[in-house]
Amino acid sequence: MSERDSDRPEFSAGGEDDHLSDEEIERALAGFEQEFQEDAAGGSQASDGPLDGQAGPQEADPLTSGGFDEELEGLIGNKAKAALIVTRLASAELLAAFCQISDISAVCLEDSEGAVAVLRNLDGDGPEAAVKDLTCVISGLSAMLVVNRADKLEAKLWVDGRSGEAFPPPVLFASAAGFVEDLLIGAADVDMLTAQGIKSFDSGDMDQAHAMGVIASHTRFRRGGGPASGRVE
Missing domain, CATH: 1.20.5 (Single alpha-helices involved in coiled-coils or other helix-helix interfaces)
Structure with a gap:
């Protein structure tokens, strides 16, 4: 016992003792x-640890997390890992203004080789739609769209809303800003580059009036014309 x-206390059985x-x-x-x-x-005290036959606190399952879905989309090419619009514009602020009036969400980085727009919409053909809109709205502007899909880099020239010649990425890297390749392969991001002192302008920080003011300061308009009929200086 x-x-x-x-x-x-013990209870007796039987008799009056019941x-x-x-x-x-x-x-x-x-x-x-x-x-x-x-x-x-x-x-x-036992509740501090897992009980017998019961699992302890479960860690997040990477197979059911949103991060896995996003990574899978990138691996199979449904979502680009990175997409850049490379231009010969001297001003990243001007490129951000062009993006704003073209309804493109991007952060534009400045470089002596030409301003670069880092696109936010990476789903499906979002990058192609963005460069098409940009080169349609800004007549005469040529831009190179560079995309990393499923770890495959593609670079293609766009003019007046139409795609043209494709270029081997190494050829582009030789004549573009030094950070272009790093952004495409994931060796750098926008925050890292701005921390290094590279000027950046977010198209989302501008409204249309601000964007038009920036464009006006960089372009010469013909009478009655708009940004599509102006000449970029």
């Missing part, structure tokens, strides 16, 4: 109360 069992006195009932209740308190204290 355990020490705990020895503390429990009727408990008030004193015996109080002793029984006191014993049960003490046993309950001891069990509760032991249970709180």
Whole structure:
């Protein structure tokens, strides 16, 4: 018999002893109360770790997380890993203004080789739609769209809303900003480059009036013309 069992009141069976006195009932209740308190204290300690047959705290399953879905889309090419519009414009602010009036969400980085727009919409043919809109709205502007899909780099020239000649990426890298390749392969990001002192302008930070003011400061308009009929200086 355990020490705990020895503390429990014993009840006799049979005869008049079946009727408990008030004193015996109080002793029984006191014993049960003490046993309950001891069990509760032991249970709180056990709850600190996983119970037998029960798993402990589960870690996030990478197969069901949103990050896995996004990574899978990138691996199979449904979503580009990175997409850039490379131009010969001297001003990243001007490129951001062009992106704003073309409804393109991008961060534009400045470089002596030409401003570069880092596109945010990477789903499906979003990058192609962006460069098409940009070169349609800004007549005469030529731009190179460079995309990383499923770790395959593609570079193609766009003019007046139409795609043209494709270029081997190494040829482009030789004549573009030094950070273009790093952005495409994931060796750098916008925050890293701005921390290094590269000027950046977000098209989302401009409204249309601001964008038109920037464009006006860089372009010469013909009478009655708009940005599509102006000449970029």
